[in-house]
Amino acid sequence: MSHSRFLKVFSAIVGVVLLVALLGLVPASADIPAQSSGDKAAQPGSGAFRTSDQDGVFVMASRPWTAEEMKAAIPYPMPEMTFEGALTADALAGPDGPAGAIKGALPLKDQNSLGALELLEEDVAFEPAAEFLGYSYPPPFTRHAVWTITNYKTKWPFITIGKLFFKQYGVAYVCSAAVIGSSYSSNSFMTAGHCLHKGDNKSTGWSTDVVFVPAYKDGEAPYGQWTTKALGVRTPWYTSADAAKDVGAARLNKNADGKTITQLVGWLGFAWNQSRNLAWWELGYPAASPFNGQRMITCQSSYAYDSPFGSTPKPMGVGCDMTGGCSGGPWIWKFATSNYLNGVNSHRRSGYNSELFSPYFDSAVKDLWDWAVAP
16 A cells, blocks of 8 residues: 555544544434345355354343343453564455455334335455555554444444343353344344354353343443344354454344344444455444443554464454453444444454454355344
């Protein structure tokens, strides 16, 4: 990337922040038509991912979590691993097929009046950069408290992002997650694999009593609590906690009114096999000090270098100092325009508190997405 192009990308991020601060984002009451991919969902057992159904594990919470239980849940520890050595940047590493992106959609207030909707799959890709900059540690980033930018309980796409409460081996934890979909029949979210399974190759490693609370703020659940009926994680995460495959997704139950979560909050778009040479908004609910997990936080940053951990394609690294509890929160590419989910908060190096890594989103992550969003 040339110096001038980098400045354009960085200026665009700053411009979005200012625009949101001055005008706010699209209100949740707006309805837009979506168009459809037509992709068939990958089936469990394909090798790309493993599900709780395959292990016969019941993951649904038997009752709502109380406000006290939600506040008492501890942040799932941000995976930190030890590595000594220089990190490199490789803007071309990762794609295992054609690049693609699928648009998101705003909440649906009156589905019948709009009729059948379809979701457009786009060929969205950057040309390979002739020159790539990258960064050394600490990579640059900007952090904002989202409530100082807008009322995120009513603004899309913020309302698609929330807190994930669950238990692993009897301990109550909290992570972050974001709603995904392909139609208003979809009822699903995506998060980090470690928020849904321990990565210990055991059926007992699945999270249980799982509830998702979109747009959580100060103990409030403005769109209710959503229980899960099935969890899925990448197979290499399930078997060996492979940091490069730390992605998970869930299928949700409808609420008491028979609605899907996408009808109430819409969903984020989804992009895979893209260049690493991008800029994102990383969002979540960091709960470990100095944060308290009660409100949404965002970092804005661009690709810096690759993670030294896990298999290939190596995870992508950016600058961000969010802490435990932000795990599973989305990396959104083209924020405030297309809003493509293109990564999740996953891990960092031990002692390097100003960086975050996400698995690279390739075709295998798209397989997991297909399974989760299928009606």
